[in-house]
Amino acid sequence: MKLAIVTRPLTDDKLRLAAQVGVTDIVADCPGPDPAAFDALHATIADIGLRLSVIENCLPLIRPVLGQPGRDDDIEEIANVIRNMGRLEIPVLCYNFMPSGDWNRTSVTTPERGGALVSAFDIDEIEKVSSLLADGTIRDNEAAETERVPAEKLWENLAYFLERLLPVAEAEGVALAMHPDDPPMSSFRGYEQIMNSPDAFDRMLSLSPSPANGICYCQGSFASMGVDVVANIHRFASAIKYVHFRDVRGSVPKFQETFHDNGPTNMAACIRAYIERGFDGPIRPDHVPVLHGESTDYAGYTMLGRLHAIGYMQGLIETAS
Numbered sequence: 001m002k003l004a005i006v007t008r009p010l011t012d013d014k015l016r017l018a019a020q021v022g023v024t025d026i027v028a029d030c031p032g033p034d035p036a037a038f039d040a041l042h043a044t045i046a047d048i049g050l051r052l053s054v055i056e057n058c059l060p061l062i063r064p065v066l067g068q069p070g071r072d073d074d075i076e077e078i079a080n081v082i083r084n085m086g087r088l089e090i091p092v093l094c095y096n097f098m099p100s101g102d103w104n105r106t107s108v109t110t111p112e113r114g115g116a117l118v119s120a121f122d123i124d125e126i127e128k129v130s131s132l133l134a135d136g137t138i139r140d141n142e143a144a145e146t147e148r149v150p151a152e153k154l155w156e157n158l159a160y161f162l163e164r165l166l167p168v169a170e171a172e173g174v175a176l177a178m179h180p181d182d183p184p185m186s187s188f189r190g191y192e193q194i195m196n197s198p199d200a201f202d203r204m205l206s207l208s209p210s211p212a213n214g215i216c217y218c219q220g221s222f223a224s225m226g227v228d229v230v231a232n233i234h235r236f237a238s239a240i241k242y243v244h245f246r247d248v249r250g251s252v253p254k255f256q257e258t259f260h261d262n263g264p265t266n267m268a269a270c271i272r273a274y275i276e277r278g279f280d281g282p283i284r285p286d287h288v289p290v291l292h293g294e295s296t297d298y299a300g301y302t303m304l305g306r307l308h309a310i311g312y313m314q315g316l317i318e319t320a321s
Helices: 012-022 035-046 063-064 070-089 121-127 151-172 198-204 219-224 228-235 267-276 303-320
Strands: 004-008 025-028 051-054 092-095 108-113 115-120 131-132 138-140 177-179 211-218 239-246 247-251 254-257 282-285
Touching: 004 051, 004 092, 004 303, 012 035, 012 303, 025 035, 025 282, 035 051, 035 070, 035 177, 051 282, 063 151, 070 092, 070 151, 092 239, 108 254, 115 121, 151 177, 177 239, 198 211, 211 219, 211 303, 219 239, 219 254, 228 267, 239 254, 239 267, 267 303
Parallel strands: 004 025, 004 282, 025 051, 051 092, 092 177, 177 211, 211 239, 239 282
Antiparallel strands: 108 115, 115 254, 131 138, 247 254
């Protein structure tokens, strides 16, 4: 597997730190469909001796998810993103199908070990919910759209989306990796959601046998579903294209992030499962604690916790190999 990292913001200093601690692959936000923007991003990362292997976030997904007018324009923009990725040999596009935006929490200041701060979700405090955006900032989760779409219509919209994009992805050698809903609930603030259980991922995979139809296996999201994380690595091994390595304590409707080495999941068993099943894609630490001296401005994506997680993951990989 390929040790990856996302840095927010993406700067030369952070890329150099990543390279120095043994990271080989970089995950970056989508720079848009413009080839020049892709070339610049790719060059910035390559100049440090790293490989751009995953694009995630900053995709025009709301109209395709909700089936609104203009979705074909947005799907074509994503197709152009995939074409740029193919041209530059960037193998994975991570996306989600959440009507309510990005990942949502009711706190980003819940204390963890030693007073480090982590994000948490508690349905009893839903009025405090915030959406943690792709650029690391936080906004009140009042989605710009007001349309509520039934779950079966969301499934129809997903089939429409995949039918148009999977042939492009196959032709370009790019895998589409679906991220679970976060939090993984069937209904969130009045929005029905569909990617919230292992059975939902089986259904998503059944929509197309394309080898480009894959999964971003977010361990924390599967843990917060209340399911066996290791068992589901084996269940979905052939479809896992990319891994978010993290853990949570608890499950919906109440859970909190943990240090990677301080949660209930057997993280060593997870690494062994990836190795046993031949996973060779990018794996990155996700949603790290905010450590002493850092700001919650980039909650979940600060650098000190990320470096700690990389060291922990290296030890697990070496022990299991």
